[in-house]
Amino acid sequence: MADTAPGGHGPSAFGPAAEGGAHPGRDLVDVLVAFGRRLRAAGVAVGTGDLRTYCAAVAPLDPGDLGDLYWAGRVSLVSRREDLAVYDRVFRQFFLDEPDDDLGKRMPLAKHARDQLRAAVEVPRADPPGPEQREEQRAELGLVASDLQVLRAKAFADCTDDELAALRKLIAAIRLTPPRRRTRRHVPARRGRAPDPRRTARETLRRHGEPPPPRHRRPRLRPRRLVLVLDVSGSMAGYSRNLLQFAYSTTRALDRVEVFCFGTRLTRVTRELDHRAPDEALARAARTVLDWEGGTRVGDCLDRFVRDWGRRGLSRGAVVVICSDGLDRGDPAVLAHAMERLKRLSHAIIWMNPHRGADPRHVPAALGMLVAAPHIDLLLSGHDLASLLELATALPRLR
Numbered sequence: 001m002a003d004t005a006p007g008g009h010g011p012s013a014f015g016p017a018a019e020g021g022a023h024p025g026r027d028l029v030d031v032l033v034a035f036g037r038r039l040r041a042a043g044v045a046v047g048t049g050d051l052r053t054y055c056a057a058v059a060p061l062d063p064g065d066l067g068d069l070y071w072a073g074r075v076s077l078v079s080r081r082e083d084l085a086v087y088d089r090v091f092r093q094f095f096l097d098e099p100d101d102d103l104g105k106r107m108p109l110a111k112h113a114r115d116q117l118r119a120a121v122e123v124p125r126a127d128p129p130g131p132e133q134r135e136e137q138r139a140e141l142g143l144v145a146s147d148l149q150v151l152r153a154k155a156f157a158d159c160t161d162d163e164l165a166a167l168r169k170l171i172a173a174i175r176l177t178p179p180r181r182r183t184r185r186h187v188p189a190r191r192g193r194a195p196d197p198r199r200t201a202r203e204t205l206r207r208h209g210e211p212p213p214p215r216h217r218r219p220r221l222r223p224r225r226l227v228l229v230l231d232v233s234g235s236m237a238g239y240s241r242n243l244l245q246f247a248y249s250t251t252r253a254l255d256r257v258e259v260f261c262f263g264t265r266l267t268r269v270t271r272e273l274d275h276r277a278p279d280e281a282l283a284r285a286a287r288t289v290l291d292w293e294g295g296t297r298v299g300d301c302l303d304r305f306v307r308d309w310g311r312r313g314l315s316r317g318a319v320v321v322i323c324s325d326g327l328d329r330g331d332p333a334v335l336a337h338a339m340e341r342l343k344r345l346s347h348a349i350i351w352m353n354p355h356r357g358a359d360p361r362h363v364p365a366a367l368g369m370l371v372a373a374p375h376i377d378l379l380l381s382g383h384d385l386a387s388l389l390e391l392a393t394a395l396p397r398l399r
Contacts, residue, residue: 029055035094036077042090044083050076066095152385156354157238164242167385171242172249172278174388177396178226178256178319179347182219192216224319224347225256229305231324232289233263233296239354239383240293241282243323246388248273248281258314262301263291268309298328298368299335306341315345319398321391323352323382326368335368339375348398349375352382352391 036051053076061068070091078087151159151167159167188199199215228247232240247259251273261267267289275281286292302322309315320342328335343349351372353364356379373379378394381387 028058032058032073035073035090038094039077039087039090042086044078044086044090045080046077050079069095152389154385155238155357155383156242157383167242168245168278170385171246171388174246174249174392175253176226176250176392178223178254179396179398180221181224181317181347183222185220186217187220189216189218192218194218223254223256224317225258225314226250226254227258227260227315227318227320227346229260229262229302229320229322229324231263231296231298231322232261232292233327234293235296235325235327236323236354237293239323243352243382244282244285245278248278248285258309260305260309261285261289261292262298262305263289263294264297264301265291266301266304266308267291295329296324296327297330298324298326299330299332299338299371302342303334303338306338306345310342310345315342317347319348319350319395320346321350321352323354324368325353325355326351326364326366326372328366328368328371332367332371336371339372343375348377350378350380350391350395351376352380352387354381354383356381357383 032055033051036046036054040046054073057072057076058069061072073091074084074087078084151163151170154163156164156167186194186196188196194217196215196217199217200212203212203215204210228250230240230243230247232244236243244261247257251257251259251270257270258268259270259273261269269285269288272284272288273281275284306315339349351369353369355366356364377398380391380394382391
């Protein structure tokens with residue numbers, strides 16, 4: 001005798017088909033469609049395309065796993081934050097409550113599966129905290145804030161592995177805003193000196209010849225390109241991975257970003273960083289850069305950047321951020337010539353030297369820094385999280 005669902009309504013949707021030829025996949029689709037209709041009746045905007053997406057999402061999953069059913073439906077059927085509570089309530093009523101008049105469309109669920117899903121989707125309701133609990137919460141928040149303040153001012157090279165992992169999450173939240181430049185295109189404006197004859201003529205025609213108030217326009221503003229040139233030589237070993245993580249977060253947040261790495265040779269890693277998984281993106285960049293933690297030839301690499309990429313337009317009007325300690329083993333004249341040409345091509349040059357530390361009055365004595373100093377618009381350290389936040393604050397103010 002075939003297994004039946006509670007209440008005797010035919011074979012289980014998860015078990016073998018009955019002798020009458022019912023198809024288990026068809027039964028599963030009917031159940032999912034019935035659940036979608038229940039959501040629609042509760043006020044959630046569920047369309048036919050959403051139901052097809054839900055069925056396609058459940059197809060490769062285990063239909064007996066309530067967690068899979070829950071999260072697949074929450075991702076594909078809910079498009080507004082305010083519908084999450086309705087979705088949770090309807091899901092519990094449809095899949096977890098005792099059978100009722102709609103039993104023919106219900107899934108036969110085991111008791112342990114129901115308990116498991118309740119634990120997964122229910123938010124525990126706690127009583128309001130008392131005075132002692134509130135004091136404990138304030139103390140915990142104070143400790144967390146103190147730890148964040150310490151991490152913010154702690155150099156990357158001095159952090160432990162756990163602290164570096166926490167810092168990378170904070171680095172991923174930093175958003176850079178490059179300065180904007182005027183383009184040749186114009187956009188409508190409420191006021192200004194430049195008249196907009198086309199809008200004025202259209203408005204006159206719409207008013208049947210009656211002249212409207214004068215219309216104006218202004219140049220469209222566009223963010224400048226951001227170019228990150230990172231030193232990954234041996235002297236930068238304590239900082240290069242975190243700076244590369246910072247570069248990855250920047251490429252995910254902005255459109256016009258280029259990233260280069262250099263030691264003894266220059267390598268473009270913009271395409272390697274174009275990946276949704278940060279660990280995979282950093283691993284691809286590390287495999288591409290062949291001179292990781294090797295020697296340093298700052299002048300030769302910047303000269304190649306100007307010759308191969310800068311003159312083609314990559315650095316024209318861009319903000320170039322160079323992250324290096326300036327320990328150059330090449331000819332200082334090559335570095336001076338490359339910096340002079342780069343200064344003429346770019347809008348601004350920002351140099352981040354982690355060996356500079358937190359003292360704003362300290363000037364690194366490396367020969368490369370002394371040669372490059374006349375062409376630098378802004379000198380930062382880049383050795384900790386606070387210096388990266390300083391860059392994010394100073395970048396939109398560049399003129």
